[in-house]
Amino acid sequence: MASETKRILIVEDEEAIANGLRFNFEAEGYDPVVLGDGPSTLAYFEENSHQVDLVVLDLMLPGMSGYEICREIRERDQSVPIIVLSARNLSEDKMHAFDCGTDQYVTKPFALPELLSRVRNLLRRPRAPLVVKHATEIDEFQIQDVHINFKTFEVVCGEETHQLTTMEMQLLRYFIEHEGDVLSRSRILRDVWEQGADVSSRTIDNFVLRLRKYIESDPANPKHLLSVRGTGYRFVANP
Incomplete structure (x- = not known):
């Protein structure tokens, strides 16, 4: 009940x-x-x-x-x-x-x-824009010329504004809060998605591809969301 x-x-x-x-x-x-x-x-x-x-x-x-x-x-x-x-x-x-x-x-x-x-x-789950499981909450973040607003779920790059989904923003926040760490796909699944969610490691790869389009000047050659072969990903704000 x-x-x-x-x-x-x-x-x-x-x-x-x-x-x-x-x-x-x-x-x-x-x-x-x-x-x-x-x-x-x-x-x-x-x-x-x-x-x-x-x-x-x-x-x-x-x-x-x-x-x-x-x-x-x-x-x-x-x-x-x-x-x-x-x-x-x-x-x-x-x-x-x-x-x-x-x-x-x-x-x-x-x-x-x-x-x-x-x-x-x-x-x-608390009714809030994001569920943060680890670090201190942040409302905004700057990655060189990319501005991220966690309250409005917007990523602004120059004159272009992207509206992110809840899971996209939650994953992006997770990467930012663990800057420099090598994050395995299994760890990301465990920490970002709800237990039992019908997602796989391929789901993470697809989300990362979309995030790169938002924050990377050249998504095909990323400088911030880096792949770690055989493991997962690592986020670097200032390469």
């Missing part, structure tokens, strides 16, 4: 699955709200974002994909936990969902105890 009432927004057009999720979330002490399409979901979130504690999101929805919904929610709220629940099981689908800002990805058919465990873990 949850210690306090948490509202879970269920975005699912299959009635049997939606009703099953509603029943089990209510049994756990949560307050579930079920919606079946993108426009109604975004309209509800626009009015009630401060009351939504977690989103469970299908990808294949009528009229508007779950990817679009996830992206729209992230533009309004960078911190609300989002779990994608989808029959799509290709790595490309998962990466696209992570690109759009989801926190975790669960494939159908799913094990209910595992889903409930993921929900509990995400709801324990």
Whole structure:
């Protein structure tokens, strides 16, 4: 039983699955709200974002994909936990969902105890723009001519501004807070992603490729986010 009432927004057009999720979330002490399409979901979130504690999101929805919904929610709220629940099981689908800002990805058919465990873990996470597990919090950081704002999730380089997702910014913060350290992929997975998240070492490599596009003048020849062969990565602010 949850210690306090948490509202879970269920975005699912299959009635049997939606009703099953509603029943089990209510049994756990949560307050579930079920919606079946993108426009109604975004309209509800626009009015009630401060009351939504977690989103469970299908990808294949009528009229508007779950990817679009996830992206729209992230533009309004960078911190609300989002779990994608989808029959799509290709790595490309998962990466696209992570690109759009989801926190975790669960494939159908799913094990209910595992889903409930993921929900509990995400709801324990403080509602803040970032979860910092180690060092002193920083709001801004400068890498030569690149300015990083952790409050607005923006990376500014010259006249170009990039809006980062929650996981992109969380990973970038992790590298900055461990400047100079050689960080193995397994350590990054353990420290940055939630336990049990459906991600692999390849996921980290893809995230690093995107971060290099934001902070490197020549992403093909990085000077800040360096690869350490056979191990992982090392961040250097001033090479």
